[in-house]
Amino acid sequence: MPYDYKPFPYVAPPGLSAPEPPHKVVIVGAGPIGLAMALDLANRGVPSVLLDDNDVVSMGSRAICWSKRSLELFDRFGIADKVLDKGMTWSVGRVCHGDDEIFSFDLAVDPGQRMPPFVNLQQYYVEEFLVERALAQPLIDLRFRNRVTGVDQTGEAAHVTVKTPDGQYGLTADYVIACDGARSTTRAMLDLDFEGEFFEERFLIADIEMEADFPPERWFWFEPTFHDGQSALLHRQADNIYRIDLQLGWDADPEEEKKPEKVIPRIEKVVGADFDLEWVSIYSFQCRRLREFVHGRVIFVGDSAHVVSPFGARGGNGGLQDVDNLGWKLAAVLDGRAPASLIDSYNRERVQAADENILQSTRATRFMTPANGAERLFRDQVLALARKAPFARGWVNSGRLSTPCVYALSAPDDLSLPEISRPGTVAPDAPQQNGWLLNELGRDVTLMALNCAAPAGLDLPVIAPRINDMIRARYLGDARQALYLVRPDQVIAARWVEADARQVRRAVDALWEGR
């Protein structure tokens, strides 16, 4: 059954009849990133107005592949169980050259983590679940069919002009967060441009429905016979919907290639004739970003700030990690708990992450669509070697899948503790008696005291996880005890085997100052 697009109700906003009092935050765009942003801020007590020019969820599956870290965030928004239930959990990828499988990989579900490595679910379902939560959240004022037509700012506030079916009105806010996607109108209105690489390569992307019962695995082909020597991907989603990506080459005419009479025969060659075509789109590869993500009182989050080519699941997941990074910082600045400079650290950390995503995506794109000459020679020989030498399988690049960026922090560290939990990483999950470590970390800066007491005189929540093998492997290694300072986004800010209150306090100060 195709997805049933139910329009959300439009309600005439108060600003049409009288000027609205200033808001704290206006979010432009209620896609997955805008919705997540509003929910994260609401969880931290910050109200927001969330504007969307449309009144339905995304057309077509778009982002389908949600990473472990995104699932952990979904858990904070109260939709993880629905996503896990509706989506397809997968861990196996198969890579083929021609029509032969040359190797497979298994990302393996880790029993010591609550969330699996990846779940595939169409973006429209994720949006549906998030909209449901946002509508139930009194701190979120979600307004459909409210199109932003102007963004302006002074040093003190940002102003937004909004067009509705009933006319135009204005909003004032401390901050405007642009979550309006790769073709961000906010970005255009601020006259900002992306910098980076654009690849002369086009892919056709299609959702098909079929009763095939292919396993929920990621299948990638280099030079399959069914697609004239170009790359192809097949990946299962919910409701018997499968995603197919087919490389088209730069000479292809996008409008022509989108026609069902062109698309259907191509897909028939991959899966046979028994399917329904649900959605088709054509995209070109880009790996680009804004130079700065923070422009005074306008902050760019997700695809409005950076775009990457697909196959690494780095678009949607990268955007959610932006949200995770910004939410607590903005909340603290608005509350006066932290100086405005904390927001600069959003720019610094997420630019680092975007660059990492861009680097990985650029490399994968090069491998999938090599230029003629040496690039193609080495690509083809890696594939040839992968058939006969195990080492070369790892060199085959069909996309390096999203993992959270390890932020470059100059924070107290003790090298005798495990590398997996060094400062800058997201705290790895581990089972606890009645649940999971990540759920115990809460929303505040937290000190985790392992096998020891927290130093006396500190004014912050302390948790003392129960020591088990997973905790030992992830947080202690050979050390007898340890203290971990964890940020509100569950990133490890500092760690010690032993520390006094003064050392911890200094690290807490650095954290709030965004150092």
Add this chain to the structure above:
Amino acid sequence: MKLIDTPNLDDHDGFYAELLAAHRGLSEAQSHALNAQLVLILANHIGDRQVLSEALDLARKR
């Protein structure tokens, strides 16, 4: 410098002959492919990023 650029292979004349023999009868494209595989295999065997970067620098030096 970690890369050894002084004599290090005893039977270099023998290896050189074996290298040429491996290419005998190959088309130009096949020869390129063989060389590319050889580079990849040896890079993996060397297993030291710094040595490989220094080798690239040396090869590119005019």
